Amino acid sequence: MDKFYIDRIAIVGVGLIGGSVASRLKRQHSVGEIIGVGRGQQNLEHALDAGLIDVAVTDVRDALDANMILIAVPVRQVESVLKKIRTGRNEKILVTDVGSTKGDFAKLAREIIPERLGYVVPGHPIAGSEKTGSRAADPELFDDKNVILCPLEETHGEAVSAVKGLWDSCGARVVTMPEAAHDKIFSAVSHLPHVVSYCLVEMMNRRSDASELFDFAAGGFRDFSRIAGSSSEMWTDICRANRTHILEDLEAFIGNLKNIQGLLRSEDFEAIERIFNDASTARNNWASKQ
Amino acid sequence: MDKFYIDRIAIVGVGLIGGSVASRLKRQHSVGEIIGVGRGQQNLEHALDAGLIDVAVTDVRDALDANMILIAVPVRQVESVLKKIRTGRNEKILVTDVGSTKGDFAKLAREIIPERLGYVVPGHPIAGSEKTGSRAADPELFDDKNVILCPLEETHGEAVSAVKGLWDSCGARVVTMPEAAHDKIFSAVSHLPHVVSYCLVEMMNRRSDASELFDFAAGGFRDFSRIAGSSSEMWTDICRANRTHILEDLEAFIGNLKNIQGLLRSEDFEAIERIFNDASTARNNWASKQ
Numbered sequence: 230m231d232k233f234y235i236d237r238i239a240i241v242g243v244g245l246i247g248g249s250v251a252s253r254l255k256r257q258h259s260v261g262e263i264i265g266v267g268r269g270q271q272n273l274e275h276a277l278d279a280g281l282i283d284v285a286v287t288d289v290r291d292a293l294d295a296n297m298i299l300i301a302v303p304v305r306q307v308e309s310v311l312k313k314i315r316t317g318r319n320e321k322i323l324v325t326d327v328g329s330t331k332g333d334f335a336k337l338a339r340e341i342i343p344e345r346l347g348y349v350v351p352g353h354p355i356a357g358s359e360k361t362g363s364r365a366a367d368p369e370l371f372d373d374k375n376v377i378l379c380p381l382e383e384t385h386g387e388a389v390s391a392v393k394g395l396w397d398s399c400g401a402r403v404v405t406m407p408e409a410a411h412d413k414i415f416s417a418v419s420h421l422p423h424v425v426s427y428c429l430v431e432m433m434n435r436r437s438d439a440s441e442l443f444d445f446a447a448g449g450f451r452d453f454s455r456i457a458g459s460s461s462e463m464w465t466d467i468c469r470a471n472r473t474h475i476l477e478d479l480e481a482f483i484g485n486l487k488n489i490q491g492l493l494r495s496e497d498f499e500a501i502e503r504i505f506n507d508a509s510t511a512r513n514n515w516a517s518k519q
Numbered sequence: 520m521d522k523f524y525i526d527r528i529a530i531v532g533v534g535l536i537g538g539s540v541a542s543r544l545k546r547q548h549s550v551g552e553i554i555g556v557g558r559g560q561q562n563l564e565h566a567l568d569a570g571l572i573d574v575a576v577t578d579v580r581d582a583l584d585a586n587m588i589l590i591a592v593p594v595r596q597v598e599s600v601l602k603k604i605r606t607g608r609n610e611k612i613l614v615t616d617v618g619s620t621k622g623d624f625a626k627l628a629r630e631i632i633p634e635r636l637g638y639v640v641p642g643h644p645i646a647g648s649e650k651t652g653s654r655a656a657d658p659e660l661f662d663d664k665n666v667i668l669c670p671l672e673e674t675h676g677e678a679v680s681a682v683k684g685l686w687d688s689c690g691a692r693v694v695t696m697p698e699a700a701h702d703k704i705f706s707a708v709s710h711l712p713h714v715v716s717y718c719l720v721e722m723m724n725r726r727s728d729a730s731e732l733f734d735f736a737a738g739g740f741r742d743f744s745r746i747a748g749s750s751s752e753m754w755t756d757i758c759r760a761n762r763t764h765i766l767e768d769l770e771a772f773i774g775n776l777k778n779i780q781g782l783l784r785s786e787d788f789e790a791i792e793r794i795f796n797d798a799s800t801a802r803n804n805w806a807s808k809q
Contacts, residue, residue, distance in 0.1 A: 418740050
């Protein structure tokens with residue numbers, strides 16, 4: 230495998246993800262110039278001072294001479310970024326992103342830059358932390374993590390290879406699948422669990438005995454509810470973007486809870502133990518492989 | 520506060536909880552003799568070798584000359600332990616336990632040793648780990664953890680004080696409440712989350728694309744599903760013991776999920792963001808106080 234090298238990359242949004250990509254590329258000397266694009270002056274200045282980026286600009290249009298644009302902003306801002314990219318003369322500029330849902334990004338690209346789809350590579354690194362901003366940048370954030378790429382039918386093979394090279398050089402495992410498969414999988418393993426955890430904590434919080442409940446909540450609650458501490462803005466966007474799959478999974482989940490409810494009502498504890506046992510076996514098998 | 524001291528305590532079930540109590544009492548020189556009662560020969564031998572217990576017996580009836588009996592066996596075995604305790608001549612022997620549900624223990628005590636209720640102190644230490652057996656004994660397991668005591672109407676004040684002294688000396692914070700209040704609180708903060716986590720993992724595991732789902736499950740899933748790795752036997756027993764409260768909470772939770780389902784269907788993302796935000800605020804407030 231040839232060592233990855235890129236002359237010029239524009240990173241739109243130098244936060245945890247964008248900053249971590251920048252720091253890895255710099256550490257590996259895999260990049261000529263990194264243009265950081267952002268609205269937060271302090272954050273960009275830190276990124277410059279820390280050597281994560283070489284140039285800081287506030288408008289994507291001032292970064293369109295790059296070879297690749299990595300869009301790493303909250304999903305609400307993607308539309309306006311794509312509209313600015315459209316104004317650039319270089320139609321062969323590679324466009325990739327890091328959003329948690331992929332169908333919506335593909336749809337926006339089809340609407341806004343339909344003539345450039347050969348160079349569009351939707352992407353999703355499965356990595357993160359509770360920290361935000363360029364100060365949280367970590368060159369090892371993606372080591373052994375999955376990055377899903379969802380090339381469109383129109384995407385050129387070389388475009389996929391280039392973006393794969395970027396993530397390979399960040400230490401990630403790159404997996405390719407259609408955007409619909411991605412959104413279906415992540416609805417089940419991530420989006421539904423978030424909705425469920427939010428819903429359970431909000432229900433507890435609304436009870437008249439809420440303060441007593443939180444007083445006695447312990448380790449099991451800590452683990453279960455951790456994802457309910459996530460950004461409500463980001464997760465509302467994910468619900469909007471992946472609404473259809475989440476609705477399907479939510480319907481199935483409510484059905485499963487009703488089944489357990491029926492078994493509890495009829496005191497069929499053998500069946501309940503079978504369900505619990507299947508779950509604990511599957512969970513412990515999974516955990517032993519991590 | 521006088522230093523706690525007990526001449527002779529019988530610990531029925533020298534596992535993680537029983538063994539940890541033993542190791543703390545020994546470390547503090549707060550005990551004359553510890554009689555370990557158990558069925559697992561290897562486990563008891565380890566407890567003897569490690570100095571957690573002074574005497575090992577296999578039958579509770581051989582430990583009834585103790586001042587206090589701490590019942591720390593799985594809840595299915597509690598009934599037979601109480602029946603053996605009934606055979607002892609000393610009606611003033613203190614009887615306490617460590618089960619996760621308290622209404623069922625109180626009910627069994629009322630049925631089996633009705634003439635001794637003055638000496639019965641149902642208890643629940645909110646501490647644990649994934650480890651089991653006397654090898655997992657940790658004298659600091661209860662430091663700053665809550666222990667709930669649920670004295671019966673009949674329980675003598677001195678009996679409560681003695682059991683409170685035991686847990687104080689283990690470093691725990693002792694809280695007293697009626698058994699029904701205990702079971703209602705723990706249904707919401709522990710039992711329902713376990714049922715929900717089991718149900719979600721079992722649903723994933725039953726899907727035809729299960730292996731793909733588990734391949735891409737990451738950090739959020741790890742936290743959310745950790746409690747689904749718990750003992751299915753123990754959690755079935757908890758469902759049996761606290762069935763009424765769990766059914767109430769499950770009904771309310773299904774109603775809340777249906778509400779979110781309705782909001783998703785009607786695309787009321789403002790309302791969804793409010794729910795997510797209330798949950799994340801409550802969760803992060805809680806976490807900041809831990």
